[in-house]
Amino acid sequence: MKSTPAEAVIGFLSFSGDRRDSLKAIENFTPRQWKYILQWLDDAGLALYFLQKLKDERAGGSVPPSVLSHLEQNFACNQLRIEEMLRRFDATNRKFSDAGVHYTVIKGFSLVPQFCPQATLRHQADLDYLIDEQSLPAASRLLTEAGYHSKICSSSTQSVFVASGKEPARSGGQYSPHAPHAVELHTDIWDDDMHGVYGIPKSFSVKQSKTQHWNGLTFPAQADEDAFLLQVLHTCHHLFTQWIRLSSVLEIGYFLHRRASDRELWKGIEKRTGDSAVLRELVVIVTEMSARLFAAPIPKVVQSWSTSIRPGPRAWIDNYARDWAMGGLPVYEFSLFPRSKLALFLLHQYKSASWVKQSRTHHHQPPSSRLGRIAWFIKDDPALLWNADWWRRQHLFRRSVFYALAELRYLAEIPRWRWLNRANPRTASSIPWSSDSYRSKKAS
Secondary structure, three states: OOOHHHHHHHHHHOOOOOOOHHHHHHOOOHHHHHHEEEEHHHHHHHHHHEEEEEEOOOOOOHHHHHHHHHHHHHHHHHHHHHHHHHHHHHHHHHHHOOOOOOOEEEEEHOOOOHHHHHHOOOOEEEEEEEEEEEEEHHHHHHHHHHHOOEEEEOOOOOEEEEEOOOOOOOOOOOHHOOOOOEEEEOOOOHHHHHHHHOOOOOOHHHHHEEEEOOOOOEEEEEOOOHHHHHHHHHHHHHHHHOOOOHHHHHHHHHHHHHHHHHHHHHHHHHHHOOOOHHHHHHHHHHHHHHHHHOOOOOOOOHHHOOOOOHHHHHHHHHHHHHHHHOOOOOOOOOOOOOHHHHHHHHHHHOOOOOOOOOOOOOOOOOOOOOHHHHHHHHHHHHHHHHHHHHHHHHHHHHHHHHHHHHHHEEEEEEEEHHHOOOOOOHOOEEEEEOOHHHHHHHHH
16 A cells, blocks of 8 residues: 555654665655655654654665755754753753742753653754742743743643744744744643543642753753653643644654663553553553554553553544544645544543543633634734734634534544444443543453
């Protein structure tokens, strides 16, 4: 079966298996396919990983010289961007420490080298911190004094501060050291109310940080167990918002490739998940996505959790996960019947399974949908109605077309989804599900 250009690239980036067929397909890309795939690589966060893989495999001659030059140029720009981000990162850490802010670095630079061999391979747009809620006012003030301005955020557990600069760019502009970045302050790892998914342990804390030494810098970061679980939750957050950057799945695969046989690590991860059936299933979903896309190994403890996963999530993993991940394009790109909304089949499995206080709402929290947030932002700041630049950035017409086509694809897929779940009708209905029922199932 002939693979698509994106599938050929994914096969080439895999952690095991024969890559010769994928490389042969890449060698035969047409100019039109290269134009598409270069943009796709940027949007997926995989462009610089692809370049490094070409170097590692000594396969630079397999791509046109213009393509190799384009990738090398973006890599050089990203090196300068990382240097600038590191400077700001160190300055922010010092200000937080001097002011007594209790914080832990999450994602970003803390992922090197466990999830990424070198920082210059990642396109980093944010500096992320988990902070003590009592430290939020002080941290916010320090960022404002440093020239950042607050941005409306769709999560009640997150505050976003944006550096002044040009608007976000694509087609290489995102790698510029002058492209904007944000600082995100998180008071919790998972916002229950954002997706209506409950049951994630509230056990991530700045008190559990370790000291990380990297690139001449010293800063508090998460232990490996928590870093892995946070990456799982970060990936699921994007999954439930119906888009994903495949680089996050690749980076989890890199971690699994290096640490899948580390028994002590996985004992620690098993302990950290506790009795949370939801968190264990999310770990299974993300690790199996990484295995199906990038041939990453699945640790034995996750394999054991996989045998107890409910039929609904299992049906989604087996029938939708890979195709959905491969179809994640930005909403301002045209795609006939895009697959983004197929993630709702999985989300509904956890919204229906949420047994805790689903009536809790945050009246001052924006809706999770993009179009809903546009209306919410206008209500909060009516002046946006006359802001032409803001309207242009919303890509309103393209978003409307995208969501209309995605909705048609979703509706057309419902009969197949129901057929896949026919063996267990309860999986597609709204049934209560708890850790107790999960344990009972395992015991039986």
